[in-house]
Amino acid sequence: MPRSKRDKKISLTKTDRKGLAWKQKIIEDIRHCVEKYPNIFVFQVQNMRNSLLKDLRQEWKSNSRFFFGKNRIMQIGLGRSKAEEVEVDLHKLSKRLTGQVGLLFTEKSKEEVLEWAQNYWAIEYARSGFKATETVVLPAGPLEEFTHSIEPHLRSLGMPTKLQKGVVTLYSDYTVCEEGKTLTPEQARILKLIAKPMARFQLTIKCSWTKDTGFELHVEDNINDDDDKTDSGQGDEVEDEEMDQDDSDNEDEDD
Known part of the structure; x- marks a missing residue:
């Protein structure tokens, strides 16, 4: 198989860096x-x-x-x-x-x-390391603001979700964060997904x-x-x- 023209090695020693000038x-x-x-x-x-x-x-x-x-x-x-x-x-x-x-x-x-x-x-949306200004709890039930394709991502962030008739659904109440506690990267992403700015x-x-x-x-x-x-x-x-x-x-x- 012929070698792709895109398959080129670039030496990082030749890349420009901000220097004295x-x-x-x-x-x-x-x-x-x-x-x-x-x-x-x-x-x-x-x-x-x-x-x-x-x-x-x-x-x-x-x-x-x-x-x-x-x-x-x-x-x-x-x-x-x-x-x-x-x-x-x-x-x-x-x-x-x-x-x-x-x-x-x-x-x-x-x-x-x-x-x-x-x-x-x-x-603005809070980042990980930020202390939550309030407790955010999502009640069990459908999350109609999300498309079905994002359900695996929500699950990977720790949310107890499943697809029910094609609708993303929380099968139990879920506490996203607690007031005064430091946000994890996953919590910060969830707050952004549910449009909850804190910072x-x-x-x-x-x-x-x-x-x-x-x-x-x-x-x-x-x-x-x-x-x-x-x-x-x-x-x-x-x-x-x-x-x-x-x-x-x-x-x-x-x-």
């Missing part, structure tokens, strides 16, 4: 934004969703710029110490770039951004810096601003691949 571009973009925008905010994300962050980027595109990626790279862009900072007190923002956080450069006033962040949220995508403004008033802390922490040592950026590994993708999308956007 990519990191340097982000650093330069951040420094450019420091000059361009009068206000900078460090925001923390709860229940991160790439699609919602991309929507925000699009919505704020005309007068703002979001960065959400490698914390250490963003720290270098702002300056990790008094000696490195590109503007006075920007190293204080760098110290707070830990965990799932990002930078917002904007022409909008501090008051506008704080009010918007306080009122903005979006409901909130939300942003919290940790601190800000403006060209007029300088640095301001909005969420109390135990970081010593007098200490010239900067956090190593722990927390970068959380959803690392998604964050990297977000940064590459961000760099493709026009200022």
Whole structure:
């Protein structure tokens, strides 16, 4: 049998990876934004969703710029110490770039951004590891919202289902999750299948810096601003691949 033309071996050593040039571009973009925008905010994300962050980027595109990626790279862009900072007190923002956080450069006033962040949220489906906000129990009986073809999948997730005259049916009551308990991957999938969102995508403004008033802390922490040592950026590994993708999308956007 002749060998298929599609049957080709690709060496992974030849695939492109984001290297020094990519990191340097982000650093330069951040420094450019420091000059361009009068206000900078460090925001923390709860229940991160790439699609919602991309929507925000699009919505704020005309007068703002979001960065959400490698914390250490963003720290270098702002300056990790008094000696490195590109503007006075920007190293204080760098110290707070830990965990799932990002930078917002904007022409909008501090008051506008704080009010918007306080009122903005979006409901999303919970992922595994999330603590259930309520107890969800499905009563025995037909599940008419599902087609017969999905019944094996429901069974594989642990649901006591069967086909009865071509209709997916629960043959006993089934507790999907209990309030306060951590969701398993199977439970998270079931909640999505039954259209039961529990998580909130939300942003919290940790601190800000403006060209007029300088640095301001909005969420109390135990970081010593007098200490010239900067956090190593722990927390970068959380959803690392998604964050990297977000940064590459961000760099493709026009200022």
